[in-house]
Structure formats: C-alpha cells, structure tokens
Amino acid sequence: xxxxxxxxxxxxxxxxxxxxxxxxxxxxxxxxxxxxxxxxxxxxxxxxxxxxxxxxxxxxxxxxxxxxxxxxxxxxxxxxxxxxxxxxxxxxxxxx
Amino acid sequence: xxxxxxxxxxxxxxxxxxxxxxxxxxxxxxxxxxxxxxxxxxxxxxxxxxxxxxxxxxxxxxxxxxxxxxxxxxxxxxxxxxxxxxxxxxxxxxxxxxxxxxxxxxxxxxxxxxxxxxxxxxxxxxxxxxxxxxxxxxxxxxxxxxxxxxxxxxxxxxxxxxxxxxxxxxxxxxxxxxxxxxxxxxxxxxxxxxxxxxxxxxxxxxxxxxxxxxxxxxxxxxxxxxxxxxxxxxxxxxxxxxxxxxxxxxxxxxxxxxxxxxxxxxxxxxxxxxxxxxxxxxxxxxxxxxxxxxxxxxxxxxxxxxxxxxxxxxxxxxxxxxxxxxxxxxxxxxxxxxxxxxxxxxxxxxxxxxxxxxxxxxxxxxxxxxxxxxxxxxxxxxxxxxxxxxxxxxxxxxxxxxxxxxxxxxxxxxxxxxxxxxxxxxxxxxxxxxxxxxxxxxxxxxxxxxxxxxxxxxxxxxxxxxxxxxxxxxxxxxxxxxxxxxxxxxxxxxxxxxxxxxxxxxxxxxxxxxxxxxxxxxxxxxxxxxxxxxxxxxxxxxxxxxxxxxxxxxxxxxxxxxxxxxxxxxxxxxxxxxxxxxxxxxxxxxxxxx
Numbered sequence: 001x002x003x004x005x006x007x008x009x010x011x012x013x014x015x016x017x018x019x020x021x022x023x024x025x026x027x028x029x030x031x032x033x034x035x036x037x038x039x040x041x042x043x044x045x046x047x048x049x050x051x052x053x054x055x056x057x058x059x060x061x062x063x064x065x066x067x068x069x070x071x072x073x074x075x076x077x078x079x080x081x082x083x084x085x086x087x088x089x090x091x092x093x094x095x096x
Numbered sequence: 097x098x099x100x101x102x103x104x105x106x107x108x109x110x111x112x113x114x115x116x117x118x119x120x121x122x123x124x125x126x127x128x129x130x131x132x133x134x135x136x137x138x139x140x141x142x143x144x145x146x147x148x149x150x151x152x153x154x155x156x157x158x159x160x161x162x163x164x165x166x167x168x169x170x171x172x173x174x175x176x177x178x179x180x181x182x183x184x185x186x187x188x189x190x191x192x193x194x195x196x197x198x199x200x201x202x203x204x205x206x207x208x209x210x211x212x213x214x215x216x217x218x219x220x221x222x223x224x225x226x227x228x229x230x231x232x233x234x235x236x237x238x239x240x241x242x243x244x245x246x247x248x249x250x251x252x253x254x255x256x257x258x259x260x261x262x263x264x265x266x267x268x269x270x271x272x273x274x275x276x277x278x279x280x281x282x283x284x285x286x287x288x289x290x291x292x293x294x295x296x297x298x299x300x301x302x303x304x305x306x307x308x309x310x311x312x313x314x315x316x317x318x319x320x321x322x323x324x325x326x327x328x329x330x331x332x333x334x335x336x337x338x339x340x341x342x343x344x345x346x347x348x349x350x351x352x353x354x355x356x357x358x359x360x361x362x363x364x365x366x367x368x369x370x371x372x373x374x375x376x377x378x379x380x381x382x383x384x385x386x387x388x389x390x391x392x393x394x395x396x397x398x399x400x401x402x403x404x405x406x407x408x409x410x411x412x413x414x415x416x417x418x419x420x421x422x423x424x425x426x427x428x429x430x431x432x433x434x435x436x437x438x439x440x441x442x443x444x445x446x447x448x449x450x451x452x453x454x455x456x457x458x459x460x461x462x463x464x465x466x467x468x469x470x471x472x473x474x475x476x477x478x479x480x481x482x483x484x485x486x487x488x489x490x491x492x493x494x495x496x497x498x499x500x501x502x503x504x505x506x507x508x509x510x511x512x513x514x515x516x517x518x519x520x521x522x523x524x525x526x527x528x529x530x531x532x533x534x535x536x537x538x539x540x541x542x543x544x545x546x547x548x549x550x551x552x553x554x555x556x557x558x559x560x561x562x563x564x565x566x567x568x569x570x571x572x573x574x575x576x577x578x579x580x581x582x583x584x585x586x587x588x589x590x591x592x593x594x595x596x597x598x599x600x601x602x603x604x605x606x607x608x609x610x611x612x613x614x615x616x617x618x619x620x621x622x623x624x625x626x627x628x629x630x631x632x633x634x635x636x637x638x639x640x641x642x643x644x645x646x647x648x649x650x651x652x653x654x655x656x657x658x659x660x661x662x663x664x665x666x667x668x669x670x671x672x673x674x675x676x677x678x679x680x681x682x683x684x685x686x687x688x689x690x
Binding site for chain 2: 002005008009012015016019020022023024026027029030033036041042043044046047050051054055058059062063065066069070073076077079
C-alpha cells in the first residue's frame with residue numbers, strides 16, 4: 001500500500017478527532033469539575049478554554065492541516081503519475 | 097453611559113419591587129430607529145437586486161448557474177460561507193437562546209463551528225474533486241438513482257425546516273420594526289431574495305452572500321463595542337469576542353449559574369455528559385450533511401482554495417458567533433441587574449429582539465438601526481443558499497434523472513424555474529406556517545446527521561459501501577429521526593431516547609448511530625460495491641490517477657464505526673443519569689432556528 005495513502009487516512013483521522021475534541025472539550029469539565037472554579041483572563045477557566053480551544057487554537061491547527069494535506073495531495077498526484085507514465089509511453093510507442 | 101448610570105442609580109429605590117411580580121417589558125422601536133432601519137433596508141435590498149442583475153450576465157452554462165463557474169476565491173467564499181451559515185435566527189435568536197440557556201448555547205455554537213471544519217476535513221475536498229453541483233448528485237452517482245431520489249426528498253425536508261422559519265422571521269422583522277403588516281413584509285422580503293437568487297444563480301448568490309457577511313459583521317460588531325463600553329467593560333470592549341471579562345464578576349453575582357456547564361435555564365435543568373454527546377452527534381455531524389453548506393465548496397476554483405475558504409470562514413464565523421456571546425452576555429446582565437431590579441422582565445416572546453433592545457438603549461439611532469439591516473441580511477443570505485439547493489436539487493438532479501440527455505440550456509432554465517418555485521412555495525407556507533416547521537429546526541440537524549452524513553463519509557472513505565447499504569441507512573436514519581421526534585423517543589413502548597432540553601439533539605445518538613450501523617452492516621452482508629466504475633471514481637476523488645482495489649477497502653474502518661455505532665445505540669437506550677425531576681422540568685422544545 002502506498003505511503004501517501006496511509007498518510008492521507010491518518011491525517012484525516014487525526015484532524016477529525018482533534019477538531020472534534022477542540023470544539024467539544026466538555027468531557028474535561030466532567031473529569032475535572034475544578035476547572036469551573038478557577039479564572040483565566042477574567043473568565044471562568046472552562047468558558048475561556050471552550051472559546052480559545054474551539055476557535056483561537058483551532059485556526060492555526062487547521063492551517064497546519066491545509067499545509068500537510070496539500071503536501072499529501074501532491075504526493076498522491078505524483079505517485080499516480082509515476083504509475084501511469086510507463087503505460088503512456090507504451091501507448092505512444094515508446095521504449096517501455 | 098449616563099443612561100445606564102442613571103438607571104443603576106435608581107436601583108436602590110426600585111429594589112423593593114424585586115419581591116413583587118415582575119411586569120412585562122414590551123419593546124417599542126422609536127420612530128428614528130424605524131425610519132433609519134427602513135432606509136438601511138431599502139438601500140441594502142436595492143444593492144442585492146442590482147448584484148443579482150449584473151451577475152446574470154456571467155451565467156452562460158449550467159456550471160455558471162449552479163457553481164458560479166467554480167471561480168469564487170478563498171476570501172470571498174469564506175465570507176459567503178459565513179453568511180450562508182449565519183441565519184436570521186443566528187443573528188437575533190442566538191442572543192435569545194443565550195439569554196435562556198446560558199452556557200449550553202455556547203456548547204451548541206462551538207459544535208456548529210466544529211461542523212465546518214469536519215466537513216472540510218472529511219468530505220468537501222473529495223466532493224470538490226468529483227466536480228459536480230450537489231451532494232445529492234454525488235449520492236446518485238455513488239449509490240444509484242433510488243438513493244439520489246431519497247436524498248433529494250430528504251434535502252427538500254431539511255431545506256423547508258430551515259426556510260419557513262427564516263421567511264417567517266423576515267416577515268416578523270418588517271412587522272415589529274417598521275409596523276408593516278406581517279404578510280406584506282413576508283411577501284416583499286421573500287420575493288426580493290427569490291428574485292436575486294433566481295436571476296443571478298450562484299454568481300448572484302455568492303456575491304450577495306459576501307456582501308451580507310460584511311453587513312452582518314458591521315451590524316453586530318459596532319453596536320456591541322458601544323454597548324460594552326457603556327457598560328464599563330473598559331478598553332477590552334474594542335474586541336467584543338473577549339471584551340467582557342471585566343463584567344464577569346457582576347454577572348456571577350447577579351446570576352451565579354450563567355457559566356455553569358452542568359446546568360441550563362438559570363440552573364434549573366441539569367445537563368449530562370450524554371447530552372453533550374448528543375450535541376456532537378447532531379449539530380457537528382449534522383452540519384457535515386447539510387447540502388447548502390457543502391455547496392459552497394463546489395464553487396471553489398480548487399481543493400486548496402476550498403480549504404483556504406474554510407479557514408477564512410472559521411475566522412469570520414468565530415468573530416460573529418463570539419460577538420453574539422458578548423451581546424447576549426450584556427443583554428442578560430442588563431435584564432437581570434437593571435430591568436428586573438426595576439420590576440420589569442423581558443417577554444420571552446420578545447427575547448429574539450434583545451440585540452435591537454440593547455442597541456436602542458445604548459447606542460445612537462444610526463447605530464441602533466444597523467442590527468435591523470444585519471438581521472435581514474442574515475435571513476436573506478440563508479434563504480438564498482437554501483433556495484439555490486432546492487433549485488439545483490429539483491431543477492438539476494431530479495430533472496436530469498428523468499431527462500438524462502437534456503441540453504445545458506434546458507438545465508439552466510429548469511434550475512431557474514425551480515429556484516423561483518421553491519421561493520414561492522416557501523412564502524406560501526410561511527403565511528400560515530405549520531407548527532412543526534417552526535419548532536424543530538434543530539431536528540433538521542438530527543435528520544441530516546442520520547441521512548446524509550453516514551452515506552457521504554462512507555461513500556468517500558469506504559469502497560465497500562453500496563447501494564443497498566446506503567438506501568437502508570438513509571431510510572432507517574430518516575424514519576427513526578421522524579418517528580422518535582414524533583413519539584418523544586418512544587418506540588413500541590420502549591424509551592429508546594431519553595430526552596432533555598431540546599430533546600431532538602439527544603435523539604441523534606440513537607438515530608445517527610442506527611444509520612451508520614445499518615449502512616455498514618447491509619453493505620457487508622450484500623457483498624459490498626462491485627461496480628468497478630464506481631470503485632475507480634472513489635480513487636479518483638481522492639486525487640489518485642491510478643486505480644488500486646485495495647485502497648479505501650479495508651474492513652477495520654467500517655467495523656470500528658459499526659461497533660461504535662452499536663455501543664452508542666445501547667448507551668442511548670440506557671436510563672438517564674440525570675435526575676427524573678430534571679426531565680419533568682424540561683421546557684417545551686425551544687425554537688433554535690438557524
């Protein structure tokens with residue numbers, strides 16, 4: 001199996017889980033109810049974390065996802081082109 | 097500032113009123129507010145019609161009409177995504193919901209925001225590479241005509257769940273703000289949006305949605321800065337999304353449960369972990385399946401531009417969503433500390449107008465009138481997006497199924513006709529809207545998560561998903577969503593879903609999981625997909641130039657999904673962890689129209 005294929009599946013899975021977690025950080029409050037008692041930048045910590053994780057942190061991570069997914073897409077296109085090249089040469093009457 | 101200080105100064109004598117029953121505060125727009133709001137609205141609507149008209153010149157082919165020639169750049173598309181997602185009820189209703197539900201609304205909103213990223217990660221790049229007009233078309237080519245027809249019918253139901261509420265909202269804004277007759281306001285607003293979408297197609301819609309996002313941003317941001325400033329939030333009020341930290345102690349003192357993640361409705365109703373799971377499975381997963389959201393990716397020039405548009409979309413959506421948190425926070429603080437202390441309470445029916453109430457109380461008329469224009473822009477943009485989906489769903493997807501060899505000109509004409517038809521039908525429905533269409537917009541997300549989302553994700557990431565599986569999954573998910581909503585979670589005498597506040601959300605744990613489970617099991621039992629043309633397409637939409645039968649064909653992914661779905665279904669049917677009295681106190685389904 002191509003490495004690019006595995007990378008694509010892994011990146012998608014990781015990005016999906018990370019995005020879902022960052023925007024649904026609520027299990028943390030059930031695990032650590034103490035978070036609701038402390039303050040961060042003037043807001044209750046759980047409220048602040050909900051907004052920051054789900055938006056401010058999400059944006060650069062999504063930008064990273066774009067970077068890596070584009071890299072994998074290029075690799076996929078390159079792999080496919082390499083696989084098809086000998087076929088094309090044969091079809092054109094080349095040496096292959 | 098003077099007004100708020102004066103009001104606060106009056107608190108001491110009025111405190112005695114606190115023990116007496118509160119009188120209802122009724123909002124009345126001032127003459128200046130109504131006049132300026134009407135001027136802004138007329139100017140805005142004229143601009144939208146003009147944009148629709150000039151966009152018409154660019155429409156030559158069906159590709160132009162349905163996808164704007166796939167030429168909408170990342171920034172413009174990001175703004176259009178924002179506008180598409182921000183409905184009239186987002187603009188006005190979020191403040192009302194925050195006022196009622198407090199922290200729980202923040203959880204809803206984060207889930208909606210999440211849906212935008214999840215759709216971009218899981219399905220949008222492949223749908224864009226596949227290169228057609230709608231998700232229903234993808235379902236048709238991946239699973240066959242029957243699946244396409246079922247998906248179009250689901251889409252019409254979803255679109256109407258959204259549309260009627262939005263249209264009614266537009267009529268209400270005209271009625272309350274300008275003292276127009278409801279029917280006149282509804283017909284004028286409805287005809288305007290139907291006209292510019294029908295005339296300009298996706299070009300007109302995209303450019304107008306870009307404009308509408310800018311209008312909405314200004315109309316929300318400017319008044320909120322002034323309101324927070326006058327409430328003494330300090331320099332932080334210049335950036336409303338995080339600009340109210342200075343007021344937090346006041347809010348905690350006035351309403352200690354405002355930030356409590358474990359309760360809602362002023363601490364009256366407990367919110368369980370299961371409920372939060374329901375939010376993820378309905379709102380975030382439901383967004384993945386919404387055709388009018390996926391549609392924006394079809395207009396991008398490339399997959400990369402589509403992803404960049406999503407990044408812009410997250411940025412702008414975050415700004416607008418978080419600004420609504422700020423104004424909602426200010427409204428709750430104002431009503432709790434000031435109005436209640438004066439012996440007044442907001443009429444819950446008027447909670448949707450809190451943005452305008454706050455703007456009128458704290459800002460000059462020329463600023464206070466901005467949210468009126470913003471709210472109408474929000475309503476029109478979402479209506480426009482949905483009409484386009486109806487136009488392409490019936491005018492293209494169903495029409496080309498019946499007449500496969502139709503020429504391109506005819507396809508454009510059909511799209512045009514059915515977009516207009518969808519608009520007229522919605523106006524007629526909104527004249528006397530059926531109650532279930534108004535109270536169950538959240539249900540639309542459950543339907544979407546239980547019909548479109550599983551077949552889209554599995555169709556892209558698992559070659560084994562086949563026609564029988566997809567049809568069974570959509571039917572089981574769709575029927576269960578309707579029946580469990582209707583019977584309040586009860587089926588054959590057994591409580592499959594234990595509802596909480598906005599119970600439809602929790603229903604998704606069972607209905608969406610059932611759709612995933614059935615799609616996978618039926619596909620496996622019937623031997624998976626055999627058509628090599630379809631299998632090659634799956635490779636192609638991931639960007640592969642060659643074909644390999646092994647790719648996207650493992651059993652681990654579907655088996656894990658099916659096992660997880662089964663576990664969630666069992667968990668959903670288990671007795672609630674929340675106390676019984678909590679469910680008894682749950683209010684009637686709250687309108688959360690997006």
